[in-house]
Amino acid sequence: MNRVKRMWQLGLSLLLFSNVALADWSALNLRQGVTEISREVYDLHMLIFYICCGIGVVVFGVMIISMLMHRKSIGAKPADFHENTNLEIAWTVIPIVILLGMAVPATSTLRDMYEKGDADVDIEVRGYQWKWQYTYLDDDPAKEIQFMSALLTPQEEIYNEAAKGEHYLLDVDNPLVIPINKRIRFLVTAEDVIHAFWVPDFAVKKDAIPGFVHETWAVVEEPGVYRGQCAELCGKDHGFMPIVVHAVEQDEYDAWVAEKQAEAAAVFETVGKTWTQDELMSKGEEVYSRNCVACHQVNGQGIPPAFPSLVGQGVTVGDIQENIDVLLYGRAGTAMQAFGQQLNAAEIASVVTYVRNNWGNDTGDTVQPKDIHTQMASQ
Amino acid sequence: MSAVIEEHHHDDHHHGPDKGIMRWVLTTNHKDIGTLYLWFSFAMFLFGGVLALGIRAELFQPGMQIVHPEFFNQLTTMHGLIMVFGAVMPAFVGLANWLIPMMIGAPDMALPRMNNYSFWILPFAFGMLASTFFMDGGAPNFGWTFYAPLSTDYAPPSVTFFILAVHMMGISSIMGSINVIVTILNMRAPGMTLMQMPLFVWTWLITAYLLIAVMPVLAGVVTMMLMDIHFGTSFFNAAGGGDPVLFQHVFWFFGHPEVYIMILPAFGVVSAIIPTFARKRLFGYDSMVYASASIAFLSFIVWAHHMFTVGIPIAGELYFMYATMLIAVPTGVKVFNWVATMWQGSMTFETPMLFAIAFVILFTIGGFSGLMLAITPVDFQYHDTYFVVAHFHYVLVPGSVFSIMAAVYYWLPKWTGNMYDETLGKTHFWLSFIGVNVTFFPQHFIGLAGMPRRIPDYALQFADWNMVSSCGAFLFGFSQLLFLFIVIKCIRGGEKATDQVWEGAHGLEWTVPSPAPYHTFSTPPTDLKEAHG
Structure with a gap:
């Protein structure tokens, strides 16, 4: 399997007659992600993709055979048919059946995504031009954690005055921190214009719209750092408002919450x-x-x-x-x-x-x- | 007797076009106006193309090199607006002007003076739109979809000029559409039934109805923006009790039919070209007509598939997903019909045929990605990424634009009386074909890998394919100068074209001399056997 992959890579590189280094084959496809939903979405994506490839092979195959065999230059004489009711019914009905075959799994995945349930952690995500504000909602306002999360990549890297770091444009000062294996509910809204909160590894994308609070959720199964970006044009720095999520074990999360709450208390003192x-x-x-x-x-x-x-x-x-x-x-x-x-x-x-x-x-x-x-x- | 007198009168006063610039300003001749539309469209195609090359140059490498982010947004916005409203739509109106009267055996369009007005509005509309580049605060920078409130409360002052320009384009389109509908319904040669019309005429009839239905909706939405910006209303301002999502509903109620406005005439063009070069009648003429009408109908009831992420309830998501998937059925019928037309034909591959075949293949690829985008749960991953950019460029560039180029090569000998240079034409085709695929195919990859659209700079993992894409864009862009050269060369001379031009061509336009005289079908044709292939 691996050899086949490498040959494909090599073939493609040669085809493009360039020094383009195909560092990672996975850079060509959707990622499977780290939630049950994101894997369902990936499987659905691949299913539809293969069906399209199948249809493509048949349709383009017939076209290519026709272009090779039915050329005037090799003496082909035109046939005289220009309609065939049975054929036309067939190529109307068969696509409908194929579409039904796609609609069934798509409906079931969508229902899973929309399944409402009690969340373990509620986070309000608020889009600003051009940063995110995260508020960990709590019945006791004193325990609420709130912070802004903005791009960390320095201007020198963007304007090519310094070498670009590993997470160029995908790094923030204050990442979102969530516990793994817990149901996290994101309540997505915006302060000024429309933004979109997108973390590809969670298959979560929700528009952040002023005046609306939309709900979406994720249960992350593996600890790690997951990076996303604003996905709706929101003005000048639309390309510069990434999202970084740290998914951590529960005890690490608890420690982080305690630290954040202490920080908030300290800030309150310095104000005085x-x-x-x-x-x-x-x-x-x-x-x-x-x-x-x-x-x-x-x-x-x-x-x-x-x-x-x-x-x-x-x-x-x-x-x-x-x-x-x-x-x-x-x-x-x-x-x-x-x-x-x-x-x-x-x-x-x-x-x-x-x-x-x-x-x-x-x-x-x-x-x-x-x-x-x-x-x-x-x- | 009276007929003879009229004939005589006619000859005295209409011996040909006026001389000089006033010929073009005052003309009411459908051929002159068609020519104006086509040249205007080509100029806008080059202008929009230069903006696109600005985008691709900036995206050649990670980091900001050439433009600033705020100017980058102006480039993407103006590129989209110019290409949609300035290049593709006027090109099809130009083809309609040239061809519909000749295809249905009519002497001219039904409303010639209005025809003149609908063209001459355009240079002013686009002049005003382009002038926003020089205004304080710059050109519109909110994307060609101009979502509120970015396009209202947060827009540069030039947005007002943009709104007026959109109104002018809308008026032009509506007048053009009325003209097309009246011409087709009233001026067909005696005896020509609707089901005898060439498919290009059919698809344009349907397109014209779409335009009349949705251009006023666009006018409505920009007027609401104007009110929000200048008169203190809050249609789209949540803080004033308005609804930013309302904007998107109204916009896409216009926007989805709009994308079919840009592809239906292309279906008509390809349905004319493939039978000619396969030397075989179009397969399934009736089903082609019904499929076009079905697509037009469906286009009105699928708009929210552009908005799957705005938080529509699940019932709405499911409805719009199913309705959108349905479009694949009539579209499939069309593709199968074209393939069946080619099957057992006697094909030759002159430039128009090459473009038409590339259209069928690449438009189908765009259709596949469209089907993938229709699937709501996966659309959450694709939405607003380069996957979408790849999708709509596949249906618009090797779709609409290739069909326009195919049409120009196909009918150019009829228009000019001269054959174009076939070798250069084929060279232009292959450069365009390679360029377009190298540009847009990799964008599927970077989209799936997670690159959002409309960003001036990107993370390092997207660098390789962006570089490839930019190289393709420059190849495609500069190849179009060859197209310009070929067309000018053909106008200035070349091998004389016969009346039929192409061995397998059928249709009334091929029964008149080449070049087509200034006035054709002053008396309606009586032999309609040739009307459609």
């Missing part, structure tokens, strides 16, 4: 203290590079007119309250999002401080997290 300008600036730079740089660019100049410059003009050197409001609530009718939903008070305070004191903006202002917290809480 008074920060120095340096602390705010360094935190601000980190927040800026994760959340703002895609549009407003590293140098703050943006890409006008869609993404305005932050340097020496506008709110970043103007009224400080307006600056904070734009960050918290966004600007209606523009790409500027409401970051109050995505960032905590410390992050908002530090990034406002950062943009007001960087690239030659010298307002000298500092914004304290506790003030932002008060404003956010009062809304």
